[in-house]
Amino acid sequence: MSQTTEHNSKAWDKKVEDGVRYTQSITHETIEKARSGEWTIGVTADRQVPRNWFPESLKGVKVLCLASGGGQQGPVLAATGAEVTVFDLSEKQLQQDERVADQxxxxxxxxxxxxxxxxxxxxxxxxxxxxxxxxxxIENVRPVWKEAARVLKNKGTLISGFMNPVLYLFDAEKEDEGKLEVAHTIPYSALEEEEVIEGETLEFGHTLEDQLQGQTDAGFVIAGIYEDDFGGERTIDHHIKTMIATRAVKLKL
Incomplete structure (x- = not known):
């Protein structure tokens, strides 16, 4: 693993210990609903992925939950009958999935x-x-799209969520105070900040070209898109959507 990944792996392990939102596993009730055919998952903070982005039935469908530990998407999809593999950089996030699966x-x-x-x-x-x-x-997003295309079957589907880089233009501390003050450029790298804080994740604001054209360059056709935000929790939510979700289909030409 790169130094950035090792740092973020430890940071996510700490997030699990601290019980932050994206490490909290789904409930037994959610699993029971999924088993009966009533289910949704999210790939952004607030909105749920449209049901028609998925096959009508997931029974026997081989699913990779990529960078998706935490006991959330993976167990739901497994409860529908999918053959699920959860891949993540954090051992403790993966343990959340294992715990739900065991229970x-x-x-x-x-x-x-x-x-x-x-x-x-x-x-x-x-x-x-x-x-x-x-x-x-991660510092460079394009290898993610290339690897996703490689391990997907022809006409396989990639459902992904990612940040609109506009989020990283603003000073985070000022935003917490309700002020939007431009302080950075895009692409954004946390490695350019004055200090790297142990236990806090390093984040990178990728260009929309790398996020969208990166998918098409890897062999995908983008077949669906929607925007999302933090559900009104952040100051910027009142001005622009800062998350994007895409449905992309791998097509061999």
Whole structure:
């Protein structure tokens, strides 16, 4: 793993210990609903992915939950009958998935690794990849799209969430005070800040060209898109949507 990934791996382990929002596993009730066919998942903070972005039935569908530990998307999809592998950089996030799977009797695999390197998987292994907002934690996003395309079968689907880079224009401390003050440029790198704080994630604001054209350059056709925010929790939510979700289909030309 790169130094950035090692740092973020430890930071996410700490987030699990602290019980932050994106490390909190789903409930037994959610699993029971999924088993009966009533389910949704999110790849951004607030909105749920449209049901028609998924196959009508997920039974037997091979799903990779990419950078998706935390006991959230993976267990829901496993409860629908999908063959799920959860891949994440954080051991403790993966343990959340394992704990839910054990408690609920779900067949679910976990693999620890860096999202830019999926060499543990053979070409054209999966039918579907679910990739929640996570590529903010890597320096270069294009390898993620290339690896996703490699491990997806032809006409397989990639559902991903990512940040609109406009979020990273503003001073975070000022925003907490209700003020939007431009302080950075895009692309944004936390490594350019004065200090790296142990236990806090390093984040990167990628250009929309790398996020969108990066997918098409990797062999995807973007078939769906929507925007989202933090549900009104942040000052910027009142001005612009800062998250994007896409549905992309791999097509061999």
């Amino acid at each position: 609920e009797g779900l067949d679910l695999k976990t693999v620890k690794g860096e999202m830019t390197d999926l060499s543990v998987f053979a070409d054209e292994t999966f039918d579907l990849i679910v990739h929640p907002v996570a590529n903010v934690f």
